[in-house]
Amino acid sequence: MSERVAVRKTYKLFIGGKFPRSESGRSYLVQSANVSLASRKDARDAVVAARAAVKGWAGATAYNRGQILYRVAEMLEGRREQFVALGVPADEVDAAIDRWVWYAGWSDKLPQVYGGANPVAGPYFNLSAPEPTGVVAVVAPEQPALLGLVSVIAPAIVTGNTVVVAASPAQPLAAVTLAEVLATSDLPGGVVNILTGKITETAPALAGHMDVNAIDLTGVTDPSLATELEVKAAENLKRVLRPAPADHDWSADPGITRMTALLETKTVWHPKGT
Amino acid sequence: MTATATSARSDLSGLGRSETALRTFLHGLPGVDQVGAEQRAAQLGTRSIKTTAKAQAIDLAIRMVDLTTLEGADTPGKVRALAAKALRPDPADPSCPHVGAVCVYPAMVPHVAEVLAGSGVHLASVATAFPSGQAPLEVKLADTRAAVAAGADEIDMVINRGAFLSGRFKEVYDEIVATKEACGDAHLKVILETGELATYDNVRRASWLAMLAGGDFIKTSTGKVPVAATLPVTLVMLEAVRDFRDATGRQVGVKPAGGIKTTKDAIKYLVMVNETVGADWLDPDWFRFGASSLLNDLLMQRTKLTTGVYSGPDYFTLD
Numbered sequence: 167m168s169e170r171v172a173v174r175k176t177y178k179l180f181i182g183g184k185f186p187r188s189e190s191g192r193s194y195l196v197q198s199a200n201v202s203l204a205s206r207k208d209a210r211d212a213v214v215a216a217r218a219a220v221k222g223w224a225g226a227t228a229y230n231r232g233q234i235l236y237r238v239a240e241m242l243e244g245r246r247e248q249f250v251a252l253g254v255p256a257d258e259v260d261a262a263i264d265r266w267v268w269y270a271g272w273s274d275k276l277p278q279v280y281g282g283a284n285p286v287a288g289p290y291f292n293l294s295a296p297e298p299t300g301v302v303a304v305v306a307p308e309q310p311a312l313l314g315l316v317s318v319i320a321p322a323i324v325t326g327n328t329v330v331v332a333a334s335p336a337q338p339l340a341a342v343t344l345a346e347v348l349a350t351s352d353l354p355g356g357v358v359n360i361l362t363g364k365i366t367e368t369a370p371a372l373a374g375h376m377d378v379n380a381i382d383l384t385g386v387t388d389p390s391l392a393t394e395l396e397v398k399a400a401e402n403l404k405r406v407l408r409p410a411p412a413d414h415d416w417s418a419d420p421g422i423t424r425m426t427a428l429l430e431t432k433t434v435w436h437p438k439g440t
Numbered sequence: 441m442t443a444t445a446t447s448a449r450s451d452l453s454g455l456g457r458s459e460t461a462l463r464t465f466l467h468g469l470p471g472v473d474q475v476g477a478e479q480r481a482a483q484l485g486t487r488s489i490k491t492t493a494k495a496q497a498i499d500l501a502i503r504m505v506d507l508t509t510l511e512g513a514d515t516p517g518k519v520r521a522l523a524a525k526a527l528r529p530d531p532a533d534p535s536c537p538h539v540g541a542v543c544v545y546p547a548m549v550p551h552v553a554e555v556l557a558g559s560g561v562h563l564a565s566v567a568t569a570f571p572s573g574q575a576p577l578e579v580k581l582a583d584t585r586a587a588v589a590a591g592a593d594e595i596d597m598v599i600n601r602g603a604f605l606s607g608r609f610k611e612v613y614d615e616i617v618a619t620k621e622a623c624g625d626a627h628l629k630v631i632l633e634t635g636e637l638a639t640y641d642n643v644r645r646a647s648w649l650a651m652l653a654g655g656d657f658i659k660t661s662t663g664k665v666p667v668a669a670t671l672p673v674t675l676v677m678l679e680a681v682r683d684f685r686d687a688t689g690r691q692v693g694v695k696p697a698g699g700i701k702t703t704k705d706a707i708k709y710l711v712m713v714n715e716t717v718g719a720d721w722l723d724p725d726w727f728r729f730g731a732s733s734l735l736n737d738l739l740m741q742r743t744k745l746t747t748g749v750y751s752g753p754d755y756f757t758l759d
Contacts, residue, residue, distance in 0.1 A: 213750070371750065376749060376751045376754070377751070377754065398749070401749065
């Protein structure tokens with residue numbers, strides 16, 4: 167019998183729960199693998215998919231979202247070796263799995279911590295409840311490849327947002343492999359969309375897009391690009407998360423600020439009886 | 441590929457007089473090559489239209505839109521708002537053209553007429569017991585006269601599919617003739633409801649029947665059955681109007697309706713019109729889109745071209 171020929175993998179985009187090639191047909195080489203090079207149009211398609219997913223995802227119960235995020239951790243656990251083979255250190259994979267679990271737990275607790283009853287001088291109940299802001303564009307950090315990516319995606323989606331992630335150009339393999347995990351985790355299509363390619367190409371399209379509600383610039387390292395993106399984002403008053411400092415410690419306790427930065431507060435007044 | 445290359449012009453005028461003559465003529469039309477039509481339509485859909493050509497196509501498509509609302513829940517306020525949108529689809533940009541027409545139920549015509557008076561936007565009304573057409577002829581004609589009297593200058597009628605499918609072509613023909621007469625000066629669009637006609641051959645026959653009976657436009661669908669306008673069906677109808685003009689010298693318009701929701705779809709139709717019947721039909725007088733959500737997508741794409749950033753549905757009206 168002849169020797170078996172290995173099946174080589176093409177790393178494609180992740181849009182609306184599917185793995186399409188770039189609309190432009192372009193690709194680039196990373197670690198001798200072909201990776202799709204996303205265009206502006208792919209970014210637009212991803213926003214359309216993310217917008218379509220908002221209603222179902224934000225409308226799901228917090229309990230259900232928590233279960234699904236926990237399921238992601240389970241699936242990630244099963245693919246541990248695959249990430250290690252891509253060069254992600256084993257303890258980083260473990261930390262990434264733990265982070266999914268940690269954020270999964272927050273899904274039904276955050277509204278209690280961050281919302282609640284407000285004391286008012288009158289015969290009313292006054293209640294504030296956090297709600298997802300909508301479609302969030304995320305520029306993922308280059309390092310750590312997996313933990314950094316998880317640390318920007320999980321806090322955005324746990325509260326009911328949907329995301330379009332521009333993966334780091336140098337680290338697309340971990341991002342696409344994470345997409346494969348997400349695709350098999352009961353996460354509805356379109357909740358997470360991942361674009362690989364140049365940040366300078368996709369991020370400006372996302373920052374200027376009028377149907378994107380917030381942009382997380384964590385992975386932007388060039389200060390002038392960050393400024394440009396922030397200026398574009400101002401056009402429709404997107405919420406903006408500024409780039410992370412170069413010495414940011416991703417393994418530390420992340421706190422809840424990444425979740426609360428991507429929420430809107432709804433306050434209702436309700437008359438009291440008697 | 442002219443369907444009636446052999447017919448002389450004088451031959452067609454007398455066809456409506458007898459059931460036999462109509463049947464002989466309609467069944468004598470060459471059959472449609474189903475695979476060929478679908479492949480041709482798919483192929484024309486692959487053209488890439490960009491930048492200035494796209495901008496032109498979008499403006500043309502906006503001018504061709506029959507902005508439609510045909511719901512049981514339509515109110516005078518809602519149709520007035522729609523009519524206002526027809527006049528100025530993009531209030532932020534005065535260079536945006538107005539749409540071709542507003543299309544409503546007869547009861548809503550007076551409310552729309554107030555808004556559209558003197559604007560150049562046509563006022564279309566469905567009639568003849570839309571969408572099923574299952575009513576006595578007198579009722580259908582009264583429906584039509586009422587709509588015209590209320591101010592509609594275009595009437596969208598439905599053909600009697602029950603009669604057509606059971607082969608009673610003369611009955612269908614006579615109803616169209618009678619409706620045309622009831623329209624007076626108003627333009628008559630004949631809805632074939634291709635989703636219920638089952639075959640492309642039937643679509644071709646119904647197209648010819650509608651044109652022979654005097655229809656000014658042939659329209660694919662009511663939008664009320666699951667299968668609405670498709671590219672291959674529209675291709676068959678475009679070929680029919682082209683052949684009809686060759687045979688009789690009279691030009692008839694085409695209106696695909698239902699299911700056309702994106703700019704990309706609309707541009708595919710425009711490409712097909714240009715490639716099948718030529719630039720003579722690339723005008724709101726001869727080609728229309730029956731649509732409601734299409735307009736917002738056209739406006740979003742138009743905004744993208746003028747401002748350079750992708751727009752979102754939050755910035756356009758909900759209809």
